[in-house]
Amino acid sequence: GAVVSQHPSRVICKSGTSVKIECRSLDFQATTMFWYRQFPKKSLMLMATSNEGSKATYEQGVEKDKFLINHASLTLSTLTVTSAHPEDSSFYICSATVGRQRPYEQYFGPGTRLTVT
Amino acid sequence: GESVGLHLPTLSVQEGDNSIINCAYSNSASDYFIWYKQESGKGPQFIIDIRSNMDKRQGQRVTVLLNKTVKHLSLQIAATQPGDSAVYFCAEIGMDSSYKLIFGSGTRLLVRP
Numbered sequence: 169g170a171v172v173s174q175h176p177s178r179v180i181c182k183s184g185t186s187v188k189i190e191c192r193s194l195d196f197q198a199t200t201m202f203w204y205r206q207f208p209k210k211s212l213m214l215m216a217t218s219n220e221g222s223k224a225t226y227e228q229g230v231e232k233d234k235f236l237i238n239h240a241s242l243t244l245s246t247l248t249v250t251s252a253h254p255e256d257s258s259f260y261i262c263s264a265t266v267g268r269q270r271p272y273e274q275y276f277g278p279g280t281r282l283t284v285t
Numbered sequence: 286g287e288s289v290g291l292h293l294p295t296l297s298v299q300e301g302d303n304s305i306i307n308c309a310y311s312n313s314a315s316d317y318f319i320w321y322k323q324e325s326g327k328g329p330q331f332i333i334d335i336r337s338n339m340d341k342r343q344g345q346r347v348t349v350l351l352n353k354t355v356k357h358l359s360l361q362i363a364a365t366q367p368g369d370s371a372v373y374f375c376a377e378i379g380m381d382s383s384y385k386l387i388f389g390s391g392t393r394l395l396v397r398p
Contacts, residue, residue, distance in 0.1 A: 172328075174328075200384070202385070202386070209391075210390075210391075211374060211388045211389060211390050211391050212329070212374070212386075212388045213388075214385055214386070217383055217385065225383070259326075261328050261329070263328075263386075265384065272317050272319075272334070272378055272384060273331075274384075274386060275331075276321075276328035276329045276330070277328050278327055278328045279326070279327060279328045281326070
């Protein structure tokens with residue numbers, strides 16, 4: 169149980185375009201989802217916390233107008249990278265918590281490799 | 286700000302030997318610590334966790350030790366196998382209600398055949 173999927177797994181886009189990444193909890197309802205960014209050989213950096221039905225909370229230094237997050241349902245959160253540039257190329261990973269009863273448990277998706285040309 | 290760090294960026298061990306991966310954390314008030322394994326091109330995979338009221342917890346072939354006095358966390362892997370080759374991250378849960386994970390910088394474990 170507690171499987172999180174991401175789509176697409178890899179995406180290549182041209183500079184200036186926008187790309188949407190989906191994060192789904194497949195067998196549970198996720199009240200909270202987190203979005204991370206990871207550069208090569210680096211650790212995960214939290215970008216934002218997404219709660220169903222409310223606005224995402226962004227970490228300091230993360231541009232909310234560039235990284236649009238929508239958590240429309242208890243099983244789906246989306247991250248849209250708007251007007252992408254080569255420096256946005258990265259590995260984006262989402263995670264989801266099972267619920268308030270076990271808020272410490274985060275289950276991670278397989279990640280999305282974004283390459284901006 | 287607070288951070289979680291690791292002493293060794295790369296650890297190379299012989300297959301069958303035991304591995305020890307270390308982590309130092311800075312927030313003495315953190316209540317919960319987790320070790321994750323990340324294989325290339327994949328998301329982190331939960332290995333084992335420990336609460337601050339414990340100093341040791343064992344799983345299958347893995348043991349986590351917590352020393353709150355020196356704010357040190359370690360992951361021990363017994364009889365290391367080639368499939369254990371990956372990057373290992375420690376993480377701590379922030380003590381506010383957001384339950385945000387603070388990740389360490391990671392250690393790459395290489396298992397020699």
